[in-house]
Amino acid sequence: GENVEQHPSTLSVQEGDSAVIKCTYSDSASNYFPWYKQELGKRPQLIIDIRSNVGEKKDQRIAVTLNKTAKHFSLHITETQPEDSAVYFCAASIEYGGSQGNLIFGKGTKLSVKP
C-alpha cells in the first residue's frame, strides 16, 4: 500500500525566513496531494493541495511543488510569521469511485517560527 514519508520532523525558523517541508510517496497511482495545518488541540485544516497533472501551485505565501517522476512533493512557506507555528501534515491519495479515496498521511512536521 501507499506510504508517505515526511521530513523534517521539526523545523525552527526566524520570523520572515522561508520554511520548506518535503514528502515522498511510494504508490505511483497517487494523484492528489493535500497539505494540512494542525494547531494544538484543533482540527487539521487544509491549506493547499495539488493534483498530479499540475507541477506547482501557489496561494499567497504558500506554494506546493510536485515531482511525479521522483515521487516527491514539497511545501514552501515564505515570509513566515509566528502564527504559522503549527504541525504540518502532507498526505497522498488515489481516486476511488469517482472521488478522492482515503488519505495517507506523513508523520508531520512541527514548525516553530521565532519572533
Add this chain to the structure above:
Amino acid sequence: DAGVTQSPTHLIKTRGQQVTLRCSPKSGHDTVSWYQQALGQGPQFIFQYYEEEERQRGNFPDRFSGHQFPNYSSELNVNALLLGDSALYLCASSRTGTDQPQHFGDGTRLSIL
C-alpha cells in the same frame, strides 16, 4: 454554514467497553471518512462511507465498525476497547468528485483507562 461537527468532544472509557462516536458532515457533503490520530502521529484512515455503505477500509480490526445514515451523518463504533485505542478520532467529509477535498471536524478525544 456549519462545518463538520463531532460529538462528544471528550470521552473516557475502560477496557472492554464499547463506544459510539458521531459525525455530521458539512452541508452539501455526502462522503464521510474516519481517521484515528495517536498522540504525535499523523491521522490513520479507518474507513470511508458513501451512500450508506462502507466504500474503503484501512488496516483496522473488525472491532471498528461504522454506519452512515440517509442524512449523510455517520457513526463510528468500537467494541472491546483496548488501551491502545486511546486517540483523537477525526471525521472528515467531502463531496463526490475527484476535485473535492476532505474537511475535518474537531475530533473526539477518547481515553481508555
